[in-house]
Amino acid sequence: MQGGDQRKYGNGIIVSVITCTEIKQGIAIETGKTSPQYFNACSIIELHEDDFKALGINKNTNVRVTSAAGSVILKAVVTTQSLYPGLAHIPMGPWANMVVPAYTYSTGEPCFCGFDCLIEPAPEEKVEKAVKLMHDKCGLKYVGDPHYD
Amino acid sequence: MPEVIKNVACPYCGACCDDLEVTVEDGKILEVKNACIIGTEIYHHASREGRVGSPRMRQPDGTYKDITYDEAIDYTARMLIKAKKPLIYGFGSTNCEGQAAAGRVAEEAGAVLDNCASICHGSSFLAIFDTGYPSCTLGEVKNRADVVIYWGSNPAHAHPRHMSRYGVFPRGFFTNKGHRGRKVICVDPRYTDTARCADYFLQVKQGHDYDLFDAFRMVMHGYADDVPEIVAGVPKEKILEVCDIIKKGRYVHIFFGMGLCHSDGRNHNIDIAINLVRDINEVTKCTIMAMRGHYNIAGPGVVWSWQFGFPYCIDLSKGSHAHMNPGETSSVDLANRGEVDAFINIGTDAGAHFPIRAFEKLGSHIPMVTIDPSVNMAATVSDVHIPVAIVGVETGGICYRMDNVPIQYRAVVPPYNGILTDEELFNRILNRMLELKEQGIECDGKWEYAKAIPSLIPVKLEPEA
Numbered sequence: 001m002q003g004g005d006q007r008k009y010g011n012g013i014i015v016s017v018i019t020c021t022e023i024k025q026g027i028a029i030e031t032g033k034t035s036p037q038y039f040n041a042c043s044i045i046e047l048h049e050d051d052f053k054a055l056g057i058n059k060n061t062n063v064r065v066t067s068a069a070g071s072v073i074l075k076a077v078v079t080t081q082s083l084y085p086g087l088a089h090i091p092m093g094p095w096a097n098m099v100v101p102a103y104t105y106s107t108g109e110p111c112f113c114g115f116d117c118l119i120e121p122a123p124e125e126k127v128e129k130a131v132k133l134m135h136d137k138c139g140l141k142y143v144g145d146p147h148y149d
Numbered sequence: 150m151p152e153v154i155k156n157v158a159c160p161y162c163g164a165c166c167d168d169l170e171v172t173v174e175d176g177k178i179l180e181v182k183n184a185c186i187i188g189t190e191i192y193h194h195a196s197r198e199g200r201v202g203s204p205r206m207r208q209p210d211g212t213y214k215d216i217t218y219d220e221a222i223d224y225t226a227r228m229l230i231k232a233k234k235p236l237i238y239g240f241g242s243t244n245c246e247g248q249a250a251a252g253r254v255a256e257e258a259g260a261v262l263d264n265c266a267s268i269c270h271g272s273s274f275l276a277i278f279d280t281g282y283p284s285c286t287l288g289e290v291k292n293r294a295d296v297v298i299y300w301g302s303n304p305a306h307a308h309p310r311h312m313s314r315y316g317v318f319p320r321g322f323f324t325n326k327g328h329r330g331r332k333v334i335c336v337d338p339r340y341t342d343t344a345r346c347a348d349y350f351l352q353v354k355q356g357h358d359y360d361l362f363d364a365f366r367m368v369m370h371g372y373a374d375d376v377p378e379i380v381a382g383v384p385k386e387k388i389l390e391v392c393d394i395i396k397k398g399r400y401v402h403i404f405f406g407m408g409l410c411h412s413d414g415r416n417h418n419i420d421i422a423i424n425l426v427r428d429i430n431e432v433t434k435c436t437i438m439a440m441r442g443h444y445n446i447a448g449p450g451v452v453w454s455w456q457f458g459f460p461y462c463i464d465l466s467k468g469s470h471a472h473m474n475p476g477e478t479s480s481v482d483l484a485n486r487g488e489v490d491a492f493i494n495i496g497t498d499a500g501a502h503f504p505i506r507a508f509e510k511l512g513s514h515i516p517m518v519t520i521d522p523s524v525n526m527a528a529t530v531s532d533v534h535i536p537v538a539i540v541g542v543e544t545g546g547i548c549y550r551m552d553n554v555p556i557q558y559r560a561v562v563p564p565y566n567g568i569l570t571d572e573e574l575f576n577r578i579l580n581r582m583l584e585l586k587e588q589g590i591e592c593d594g595k596w597e598y599a600k601a602i603p604s605l606i607p608v609k610l611e612p613e614a
Binding site: 020021026029031033069070081082084087092093098100102104105113114130133134137140142143146147148 | 509523529
């Protein structure tokens with residue numbers, strides 16, 4: 001792949017994001033959606049090393065990911081399934097879907113692959129648990145449950 | 150005494166591996182052989198402590214209280230009768246018997262009946278309606294294919310045993326050299342773990358698969374000279390090299406996945422792929438197959454085509470005849486426009502896998518029932534969560550593999566805590582609906598619809614300067 005696709009913007013970069021399935025995410029789904037395994041497998045964003053340089057951050061730093069649809073804090077990691085600069089991957093799941101545009105081009109299929117996101121360093125911010133994100137978005141009060149832990 | 154049960158089929162991905170050996174003792178699963186790591190986890194999950202053993206209802210303070218099946222069924226039946234346009238969505242992870250029973254409930258309720266295809270291989274269906282589906286069964290690939298293309302799919306992660314059972318490594322009747330006799334081509338923007346197993350890797354620019362298909366078709370039609378030097382990030386000489394491999398192949402097969410269905414172009418990526426298959430068939434034998442996701446996501450397509458004539462996005466609200474138009478009657482589009490007033494999430498997790506802007510309209514404003522063996526994201530915001538038996542572990546049934554071959558699933562342990570199967574549950578919901586209607590309970594048309602998304606913004610991000 002020739003040339004990077006990533007564009008600088010403020011203290012962040014704009015990249016194209018895809019959300020795909022991944023073996024760790026598959027195992028964690030079957031372990032349980034409220035398990036720590038699921039949290040670790042899905043609340044990440046995989047970036048190319050050049051994009052880490054452009055952001056001026058180390059790997060495993062939290063970043064704020066913002067699309068036209070919303071915003072979410074994720075941990076930025078390096079992947080074994082390498083990307084080209086300007087392409088990022090978030091494993092399918094509730095964290096990815098915080099930023100996936102719901103627009104379907106009249107096909108029923110939302111924009112799961114290939115939407116723009118602004119990535120900004122957010123080392124002080126916390127990655128939220130999925131159940132908390134879900135309750136906040138649906139306007140429900142989050143109370144604990146024996147089945148959530 | 151531990152007992153070994155053989156020929157067990159796995160309820161995870163569309164490869165439907167039916168060669169598992171499960172060791173059980175006293176209704177507990179001890180060991181699983183032959184399955185991939187995800188399949189193994191499913192069986193161990195079934196025996197783990199802390200599963201939901203009875204239906205639960207949300208209380209005003211946000212906590213959940215256990216209720217009986219009768220109460221849960223009554224709630225669901227009343228909800229379906231009262232709603233003007235309920236949506237019943239899911240069905241990737243249940244058997245065909247459950248899907249048929251749900252079809253009868255949806256018909257009685259005048260509901261919209263949809264399955265996970267609408268956010269998965271729905272694009273493929275649209276393309277198949279346009280151009281047809283020159284396909285085969287997986288045994289044909291195993292026994293004959295000497296050129297295998299994985300385009301926009303990553304079986305190493307999504308269908309872990311696909312390459313070893315069908316696509317790359319097995320020694321078939323006419324392919325007795327196994328992977329050494331096959332040329333494997335992978336097309337993806339990422340150098341995936343599938344690409345590592347391939348002989349040729351084309352790193353296509355994300356969202357530009359249509360350009361690349363166009364170039365392939367130009368070569369197949371004899372216009373190779375007019376192909377630009379670089380197409381979608383792939384150099385021309387590489388395209389010519391791969392086209393040469395394809396032309397020399399005795400049997401070419403293309404597997405495609407979400408890389409095509411979810412990217413720009415959607416169904417048009419698939420229909421040009423199918424047209425490429427037709428072109429290749431001018432020179433050699435070629436077939437194509439969708440890498441279906443869940444183990445029985447091909448099931449609703451088959452069952453409902455037989456019941457209603459349509460595979461997904463089926464609007465039954467007219468009562469007398471079904472209607473299908475995915476841009477209008479798909480789950481996400483209905484949620485985006487706020488056109489439903491009750492929601493049943495069955496055998497899927499719309500909470501985790503819908504874009505949140507669509508899901509929050511369903512999860513916050515309208516009554517919602519989740520039918521699933523485990524706690525998932527949809528269940529955490531539902532009014533009622535009804536647990537059911539896990540297909541392939543606690544109950545059997547028919548499931549359709551990605552090539553529409555029906556596989557007989559079997560139970561290895563009894564259902565946890567005596568919970569119902571999907572089929573039993575839907576049959577009881579239907580009976581309760583008929584009872585209530587006889588008592589004179591009907592839709593009063595007073596329910597609020599979900600709220601629509603005020604402004605739907607497409608993909609491009611243009612932050613204010």
